[in-house]
Amino acid sequence: MTPKKRPLILITNDDGIHAKGIRALIQIMQKIGDVVVMAPEEPMSGMSHSITSLIPLRARLIEKKEFYQEYACAGTPVDCVKLAQHLFFQEQKPDLVVSGINHGSNASINIIYSGTMGAALESSMNGFPSIGFSLLDYSKDADFLAAEPFILQIVEDVLRNDLPKNVCLNVNIPAVKTEEIKGIRICRQANACWVDSYENRIDPRGHNYFWLTGDFKANGITEEDDIWALDNNYISVVPVQYDFTHYECIDNLKGRLENV
């Protein structure tokens, strides 16, 4: 099966419509498909799977030309997916949703805080094949195009072969030159956590405020983990789903809590 001519691709992110990462992703995707962009007006880092329900949403047209439409949405990344679906995909579904390229890692436990991956998960919940891309580089000069051949390889594979229902991909890219990328590795989400701290400060009026800081702590990393792949200059690809059930616990808890 060959990919359709000019697939319809929705692009979003969590760093906002002006971010360098989404500009690179738009540039890459325009080479292969018709593109609709719906991304947050403002940076939405750490917004996870949050939605706007207490206030209404707005969207603003930025550019519209043949094969390309771009909108900014005054909401979260997940809002962007939901609103784009409502406005543009009632009849023709997108062939692919890509989210990113995120400025910074969404490997391991970072996925749970990630708006980039929130949008990808939401897309897969709506039945759209979807991929979140992140680059492990926070610097202003980050090179979002270094991994372009690999991004195209992954995108073209998903367009050709699809993904299982309710599964999307969490793709993280090491911050190295194209020729230093060793290839792609399919991984599991590494077991890790943030050991948080806050920097306490006092404002000019004498009141306390707190800045979040923290150290990333990985546990027992093996070659199967995304963290290992990235540390070794591979692109990590984790197939991701959203059933939170811990099945192994069910029987034990049944014995303790059910009165049946």
Add this chain to the structure above:
Amino acid sequence: MTPKKRPLILITNDDGIHAKGIRALIQIMQKIGDVVVMAPEEPMSGMSHSITSLIPLRARLIEKKEFYQEYACAGTPVDCVKLAQHLFFQEQKPDLVVSGINHGSNASINIIYSGTMGAALESSMNGFPSIGFSLLDYSKDADFLAAEPFILQIVEDVLRNDLPKNVCLNVNIPAVKTEEIKGIRICRQANACWVDSYENRIDPRGHNYFWLTGDFKANGITEEDDIWALDNNYISVVPVQYDFTHYECIDNLKGRLENV
């Protein structure tokens, strides 16, 4: 093993410090433990696992007396857990974190949007036994105390037996009288999604805005699912974890994408 005398309990929620649901949970927990409350200043429904990192956080003391401290935090439910840990639990960890009682269901796929469950998951990531409670009633007159005996049963079980590392409980309560609750069922997260829509409106200046609406759609519900339990007047308890990896996909994707 008997529970410690006066366990130390952190309480948070996503409906905000003034919500009726957290007031009921505080009332119940004060019967068995020393309580610290750190809850959002404002309603934070649908905030999922989001964190505040682009601006600093603030917290405000509301009440402090023997065995009880209450603070409001200008952040998300997950921020509340992180900041409470920083301020109060450096030396003595909480014996339990309870989140809720949420106004409305967090069963099935609602967990992924839920700030109540975001706080519970964050707590378990920090090594604290934690439980999210939700009542399937949005009305002003919702009776958050009807399930008190069951809430105490679950809490006392967790204090006595603990939970496996990285697991917390998602507890949902049907909106019925105490005597109509048939008992507790240990369940899996039902397969369901929201079929979203937006109501388009036009503001007085002629601009479009959009209100999120939607229909909940469950797929192939069986007696193992939380939705079934709730529909049949049981309290549903789902053990919950945060490894998003879809392990079954890994081998197939290796064959397609790895160049090793």
